[in-house]
Amino acid sequence: MKGKQALWFVGLWLAGFLTLALIAGAFRFLVHLAY
Template sequence: MKKSQIKWFIGLWLVGFLGLAIIAGLFKGLLMLAYQ
């Protein structure tokens, strides 16, 4: 792999991970609101 490819790979991985974390957080928040 070239350096630029590695940078892209890490960047996409981080974006995907953050996206999942945000979605999980929102989902948890909605569940908390639903069961209040």
């Protein structure tokens, strides 16, 4: 059970990191378009 929990934790962390990177990228793109 411990290994599965660790896998879940890593998966959620990666998903959160990718989401943040995506939002930052989109924001940067919009700023680039605006100016």
